Amino acid sequence: MSTRTLNSPVRTRKWATAAAASLLMAGAVLTATAPAATAVPTGSSACPGGVGWSNKSPGTGTAKGDSALLRSGPSEDCGVTYTVGTAVVLNYHCWVKNSAGNKWTHVRVDNTTFQGWVYNARLDDGGSVHPDNKC
Known part of the structure; x- marks a missing residue:
């Protein structure tokens, strides 16, 4: 897997550099990765596309264990977009x-635009599971 490079205006890069430095000083891990080139699964093992989400939850949490994978959809068959360490705060949106x-809970990395789906068992508090927070 390779590290994803984000291209943006200088002002945004300065903010991103400052944010990354803050995360690193706090011992946080945030790694952007491009999905590995593999055959596209079909049938029931394919990544569920078009799963809608909205911000219904005021909750936050962190990765359980060493890290958590943010995926492009709510399935292990979906590509990994980011890996977050336990010091990274995740803002919950909703669950499916x-x-x-x-x-699975849809999350956004606090103070960033990085977002994705995390398997609830990989979240310190089990994720967003309140019935009112269902996507």
């Missing part, structure tokens, strides 16, 4: 139950 019966 996928076709395998597993609950």
Whole structure:
């Protein structure tokens, strides 16, 4: 996997550099990765596309264990967009139950635009699961 490079205006790069430096000083880990080049799965193992989400939850949490993977959809079959360490605060948006019966929470990395889906078992508090916060 390779590290994703974000191109942006100088002002944004300065902010991103300051934000990254703050995260690093706090011992946080945030790694952007491009999905590995693999065959596209079909049928029930394919990444569920077009899963809608909205910001319904005021909750926050962190990764459980060493890190958590932010994915492009609520399934292990979906590509990894970011890896976050335990010091990174995740703002919860809402949750879904996928076709395998597993609950996933849509999150945004605090003070950034990085977002994705995290398997609830990888979140320190089990993720956003209140019925009012269902996507």
